[in-house]
Amino acid sequence: MKQKHWLWLMLVAGLVMSMPSAQAADPKELAATVCIACHGPDGNSLAPTFPKIAGQQPGYIEKQLNEFLSGKRKNDVMATFLDKFNKGDVPGLAALYAAQKPAPGTVEDAKLAAAGKKLFDEGNPDSGVPGCMGCHLEKGEGNDRYPRLAGQHQAYTIQQIADFKSGKRSNDKAKVMRSVAERMTEDEMKAVAEYIAGLQ
Ligand code: HEC
Ligand code: HEC
Known part of the structure; x- marks a missing residue:
């Protein structure tokens, strides 16, 4: 009887160990x-x-x-x-x-959003900020290379740009977002985030 128990135990242990850890x-x-x-x-x-x-x-x-x-x-x-x-x-x-449906964001300051649209579409030639739409596309929808930004919460967008600027977030390939963010002012971050919130 005892031996049978052992057999069982080893069988179960073997099964558990053979399960892939990344299942x-x-x-x-x-x-x-x-x-x-x-x-x-x-x-x-x-x-x-x-x-x-x-x-x-x-x-x-x-x-x-x-x-x-x-x-x-x-x-x-x-x-x-x-x-x-x-x-x-x-x-x-x-x-x-x-596959889930993104909920639209809320623009709270239309004037700020208008300033943000200019930066999003054209960038800032004086400081070298490129237009965001060059990568994130016209409506901020993104594609298989660039993330969707449209409708995102203002606070989250501002935080990410600030983190790219400070280097706290550094997982962008070839510093592509860090080199955009490092040229941006705080006012530009707020304006572009306000515009992005209203994109659908
Ligand atoms: C040259 C291409 C390029 C341009 C121009 C660009 N981005 Fe990006 N952006 C990226 C890439 C690539 C990522 C994703 C980085 C990663 O893999 O984590 C990204 C990520 C982001 C994120 C983080 C998204 C998230 O969900 O966390 C924000 C916010 C963002 N970009 C805003 C902007 C804004 C605002 C502008 C314009 C001022 C801009 N980007 C211009 C390439 C670009
Ligand atoms: C306790 C809160 C919390 C939980 C639970 C959580 N997340 Fe998050 N998630 C966050 C925060 C906060 C961020 C933003 C992180 C940053 O600022 O870098 C984030 C970021 C992300 C991002 C990146 C979004 C972007 O636009 O770059 C993805 C994807 C994500 N989470 C998926 C998940 C999934 C899937 C789960 C469940 C397995 C999960 N999260 C559980 C709080 C949470």
């Missing part, structure tokens, strides 16, 4: 139990410092999640949840959020 969980369940707390039930966060991720480009979501996991992009809030998912979950999560 994917159901993305819907992960979203509904973990991500929902900050990114909302449909990827449209309510708190302005938590990014909306609904309708974001899937390749960009994958890149960001993998870089949070590897430590290339660091954030104290996201850091507390990094043990809840792994690399294997990333493609499923990216596909799930990319």
Whole structure:
């Protein structure tokens, strides 16, 4: 009898150990139990410092999640949840959020948004800020190389540009966003974020 028990134990242990560590969980369940707390039930966060991720480009979501996991992009809030998912979950999560409908943002200051539109479309030739639409496209929708910005919360957009400028965020390939942000003033960040919030 005793021997039989051992056999069982070894069988079960062997099974557990042979399970791939990066096995994917159901993305819907992960979203509904973990991500929902900050990114909302449909990827449209309510708190302005938590990014909306609904309708974001899937390749960009994958890149960001993998870089949070590897430590290339660091954030104290996201850091507390990094043990809840792994690399294997990333493609499923990216596909799930990319397919969700982005909620429009709210423009609170039309004059500021108009100044932001000029910068977004044309850049600032005096300081060398390039127009954002050159990469993020005309309506800020992005593509498989550049993230969607349209409709994002002002506070989050401002924070990211400021973090690129200070170098706190440094996961952009070839410093592409850092070299844009380092030329921007605080007023330009606020104006362009106001305009971006109103893009759909
Ligand atoms: C406790 C709050 C919290 C939870 C839970 C959370 N996030 Fe986040 N998430 C954040 C914050 C804050 C940021 C912005 C980080 C920064 O400023 O760099 C972020 C950033 C992101 C980004 C990058 C967005 C962008 O536009 O660059 C993605 C993608 C993301 N989270 C997906 C997820 C997924 C998927 C889950 C669930 C597995 C999750 N998050 C759980 C707070 C959270
Ligand atoms: C030469 C191309 C290029 C130009 C021009 C550009 N960006 Fe970007 N931007 C990028 C890339 C690439 C990323 C993604 C970096 C990464 O992989 O994390 C990015 C990321 C961002 C993000 C972070 C998005 C998020 O969800 O976290 C913001 C905000 C942003 N850009 C705003 C702007 C603004 C505003 C302008 C114009 C003043 C601008 N960008 C011009 C290439 C560009």
